[in-house]
Amino acid sequence: MAERILSPTGSRRRLSAEDRRSQIVETAAEVFIENGYQGTSLEDIAAHAGITRPLIYHYFRDKDALYLEVLTRARAALDAAIIDRVPADASPEEQLRGGIEGYFHFVRDHMHLWELLFGGGTAVAGAVAEEATRQRFETSEKIALLVSAAAPEEPALRANAYAHAISGAGEALTRWWQHHPEVSLEEIVELHMDTVWRGLGPILDSLG
Template identity: 35%
Template sequence: MIEVAEKVFSERGYAAASMDEIAELVGVSKPMLYEYFHSKEGLLLACIAQSRAALREVTERATVGAETAEEALRRGLLAFFVFIRERRQAWSLLRHEMALIGTPAADEIERTRRQQTDLIAALMSGHFDSEDGMRAEASAELVVGACERLAIWCERFPAVTPETATGYAMDMLWSGLSRPGR
């Protein structure tokens, strides 16, 4: 159900998506969708939550065993850019927040950002001076924001591979991150 709903929401947008269409494509009754998700918004929230969990899993798994902060960041970024290429519909839901401002869906999208920021901050915390506890978190916010914009840019240029996008991000981000305290 979630996979089909994700496809419909990403193709039509939340407002134009129809529970009737989703139910028909899934092969269940519309009341059954409401039984599971209570509302169209509930179904959207379930789609976003599933995308967030999948993104967390791939980025966390990618960083396991990294011996340096730079290697962990590079691996995590590559996992992110591969995710958005392979899971375009999930990425579409996560990036179309402007249409959802003021709704619980916008809060879910912000939780996704927070999840990624927390992961990056944890990976980077040992890299920065322990006296400046906010530096890792601020740096993680910059990485997440920059990579979101780069991911949107990549959509306009399908020939840009996840590896190339990761290289661009690392070239710009790592030079600043690798000089803590300056």
């Protein structure tokens, strides 16, 4: 079952419209994670939420719209986990380490949501898949802003390329980590730092 980080909803009181919407999103995340996008229907989500399907349609036009809301909130939670651990006024290496620590803390604590964003639960075609890809690129764009802040003299195009390399390496290491649970969080952070900083560090240092 997914951890409730997409919204604070959890009360048994009569829900406001916004709380009801959040409850539907939370429940949908749980069902999508368990069954995948293709294997989930609005009837499944309504049954898990203890509501009727017409009530879902009151908030979302179809399954795609609901799935995109789940992805958007999960992506926002991941982005916040990365950004929140980046120390202000720190060296480029400390900023990079902070972002990597935030990413892998999210992976460790919310693996099911990570799987929803990067794994088999994603839609394979159509507008939903296109939006999921766009959101993944937006995460890399946020990382690019951190790279540019650490090395303002570096051309924006190269900073963007570095950010995508950092993001891609993190995703690949996460998949490797799933097969090696004996590796601690601290160790996986160091592995990512070793992978990225050996190439990026000298470049940023030369510009600092």
